[in-house]
Amino acid sequence: MTKPYSENVPVAEFNAKTEDLPKPLVEKCPTITEKFSSAYGAKPDFIARSPGRVNLIGEHIDYCDFSVLPLAIDVDMLCAVKVLDDKNPSITLTNADPKFAQRKFDLPLDGSYVTIDPSVSDWSNYFKCGLHVAHSFLKKLAPERFANAPLAGLEVFCEGDVPTGSGLSSSAAFICAVSLAVVRANMGPDYHMSKQDLMRITVVAEHYVGVNNGGMDQAASVCGEEDHVLYVEFKPQLKATPFKFPQLKDYEVSFVIANTLVVSNKFETAPTNYNLRVVEVTTAANVLAAKYGVVLPSEKEGSSLNKGNLRDFMNAYYARYHNVSAPWNGDIETGIERLTKMLELVEESLTGKKNGFSVDDAAQALNCSREEFTKDYLTTFPVRFQVLKLYQRAKHVYSESLRVLRALKLMTTAKFATDEDFFKQFGALMNESQASCDKLYECSCSETDTICSIALANGSYGSRLTGAGWGGCTVHLVPGGPNGNVEKVKKALVNEFYKVKYPNITDAELEDAIIVSKPALGSCLYEL
Ligand code: NG1
Numbered sequence: 001m002t003k004p005y006s007e008n009v010p011v012a013e014f015n016a017k018t019e020d021l022p023k024p025l026v027e028k029c030p031t032i033t034e035k036f037s038s039a040y041g042a043k044p045d046f047i048a049r050s051p052g053r054v055n056l057i058g059e060h061i062d063y064c065d066f067s068v069l070p071l072a073i074d075v076d077m078l079c080a081v082k083v084l085d086d087k088n089p090s091i092t093l094t095n096a097d098p099k100f101a102q103r104k105f106d107l108p109l110d111g112s113y114v115t116i117d118p119s120v121s122d123w124s125n126y127f128k129c130g131l132h133v134a135h136s137f138l139k140k141l142a143p144e145r146f147a148n149a150p151l152a153g154l155e156v157f158c159e160g161d162v163p164t165g166s167g168l169s170s171s172a173a174f175i176c177a178v179s180l181a182v183v184r185a186n187m188g189p190d191y192h193m194s195k196q197d198l199m200r201i202t203v204v205a206e207h208y209v210g211v212n213n214g215g216m217d218q219a220a221s222v223c224g225e226e227d228h229v230l231y232v233e234f235k236p237q238l239k240a241t242p243f244k245f246p247q248l249k250d251y252e253v254s255f256v257i258a259n260t261l262v263v264s265n266k267f268e269t270a271p272t273n274y275n276l277r278v279v280e281v282t283t284a285a286n287v288l289a290a291k292y293g294v295v296l297p298s299e300k301e302g303s304s305l306n307k308g309n310l311r312d313f314m315n316a317y318y319a320r321y322h323n324v325s326a327p328w329n330g331d332i333e334t335g336i337e338r339l340t341k342m343l344e345l346v347e348e349s350l351t352g353k354k355n356g357f358s359v360d361d362a363a364q365a366l367n368c369s370r371e372e373f374t375k376d377y378l379t380t381f382p383v384r385f386q387v388l389k390l391y392q393r394a395k396h397v398y399s400e401s402l403r404v405l406r407a408l409k410l411m412t413t414a415k416f417a418t419d420e421d422f423f424k425q426f427g428a429l430m431n432e433s434q435a436s437c438d439k440l441y442e443c444s445c446s447e448t449d450t451i452c453s454i455a456l457a458n459g460s461y462g463s464r465l466t467g468a469g470w471g472g473c474t475v476h477l478v479p480g481g482p483n484g485n486v487e488k489v490k491k492a493l494v495n496e497f498y499k500v501k502y503p504n505i506t507d508a509e510l511e512d513a514i515i516v517s518k519p520a521l522g523s524c525l526y527e528l
Contacts (some may be wrong), residue, residue: 007064008192009222020522024049024076028159029526032096036157037079039094043528046184050176050523051076051088052162053134053169053220054257054475055466056229057433058162058404060441062214063278064285065234065311066401069110069408070216073257077160077173079181089134089153091128093127096159103127111139119208121267126171127156128366130178137179137201138186152186163512165263167467167515172217175205176523188290189527198222198523210381211266211274217467224522225378225527231408233330234409235311245519246414246422254480256455257515261502262471271300271472273470275381275392277441283357283377284350284394285313287365291349307376310397314342316526332405332412339402346394356387389442396440403429411440427461427477434464443469451497458492480516490514 012021029047036044051072058068091106099389105114113135116128131151138146141356158177162170179202199222203215219240221234246252266274284517286307289296294316296308303414308316315327318338328338353361363373407429414422434452438444444465452463460476467473481484498513499506505513 004374007194007196009195010432010521011189011192011199012524012526014526021526022524024051024074024521025526028076028078032078032080032157032159032455035096036082036155036158040082040092040155040156042082042155044082045240046181046189046528047078047080047526048181048184048317048523049076049078049125049225049255049526050173050180050221051354051520052173052216053224054255054315054473055216055220055518056475057400057407057430058216058462059400059433059437059465059469060277060443061397061400061404062216062232062234064214064281064309064397064401066397067231067233067404067408068216069229069231069404070220071255072220072522073168073255073515073517074520075160075162075168075515075517076520077162077170077177079177080157080159081181081185082155083185084153084155086457091127091131091154091156092122094155094157095123096157100158107153109150111146111148111150116208118208121265125209126174126206127158127178129208130175130202131182132208133175133201133205134179134182134186136185141187146186148180151182153478154185156181164260164472165265165472166259167264167465167469167472168257169217169221169467171206171211171266172202173221176202176218176221177242177397179205180525184525195222195240195522196238199240203238207265211270213274219526220522224520226519226521228395228519229411236327236329243408243411244416246411246416246418248423249419250481251430251479251484252481252518254478254484254486254516254518256296256460256476256478256486256489257454257473257517258451258465258476259473259513259515260445260451260471261509261513262445262447264468264470264472266468271382271384271469274468276383276385277443278381279377279383280309280388280390280393281397282307283362283366283388283389284397285310287346287362287390288313288349288394289316290366292317292320292345298497306326310342310394310512312514314338316340317345332409336402336409339398339405340374342398343395343402346391346398350391350394354391356389358387362388362390392440392442396436399436399440400433402435423461423477423479427463430462430464430475430477431456437465437469443471445469445471447471447497447501448474450501451493454492454496455489458489459506460489486516 055070204219221242466475
């Protein structure tokens, strides 16, 4: 069951009735407005908001252009903004969280971009990423105004309740709220930004702080819809389709999100974790291409390594050996058949090196010199490793992409009010995904494994890590409502995990560690 797609980012007006306002804004707007006023001595003009997300299934495949199934959740990032009329414009940033100190920087008078130093880990860099992509969008939208003239100066107050470093995309939520705010501030209230534009421009924003991410988080944060999960496709074009998630008869469906409280700083761990995985799967695609004598596209738009990926290899293989000239268009049955074939090829050609490829092995498999391999694959984003585990990583990507298609097929064929079978099958796919993330992609951790076992033993249908992993959050598909297991799962997690692993944990910390959310609305604006 799909929902008609509303094209523009929703805007709520100050004098709207409370029941007409998007729920997330009702409680939070008055508080942030007050905080803005005490920080800057005036009222803001508007508030831009974007939520965190949880990914149900499809982990670490967005940067290979395979589709994913996330949903926006109730926690979000807000930016209250006042537009200044200043000949020497600057931007002042204040954060409700005192650990993020106030920042102020000037906007170049000639309309050039604000510099971002990716070697520094500072919260204002994430603001600058959102600013940069919004600025570039404005230059194309209205070149006569923005080509050589500065952007408007701003006073901004930021507040959010998406836990940072927890895999719920606090950074994407922040960047999407910032980009929306910058476009609104410079184009005025009469310009209505489309979700497609906001999603498209923010997808690459984190590349400016050196994170080689895919586009799942921004798509989910921008396009979230209440009660809907999103099927996000990256090829043939970036698209987020909302699907109403089936309900179990007599129960509500709830997603329990439990934080391991193991914080993985993506920026600091990128060379051995996230960015290294991007390098491994890109190398795997090109090694497979060399083995099967096919050519992958280079200079790919949106790909920071400028090399083909595992989806490109699948297309190139089918073009050469099955005479299929058009790339896979996303059709479920064709995808299942082709991904199954890819898994056979991974077994056929990469099993011999299950212990991993050294730099020399990889160079040899790619028919290039050690120096060329280093230059082409290992320098754009710095990485550190002993060996590249191409077999394991490629197997994860193809099998996980297959699971997403199976999950989508289940969802599109299930009746809306359905029986337990759907949840058992969907949950089984989530559990298989967790096993693959753990064993093949090595992005789980012992705390995640413990949380998943406890939840499954207490009534979760499916439990897995969500987001990049290496700590962060877990997601559990649990029957909710008065007859459901949500309270049982929560209680078990508190007693068997949190109080055991963190004996000094406070009630407030426990309260924040477990979020129970239904799918929530994506980015929106509130005009004051
Ligand atoms: P987190 O770190 O959980 O927001 C990251 C990437 C996603 C995706 C997932 C793994 C960023 C901003 N996001 O999510 O694009 O690749 O890991 O599925 O890096």
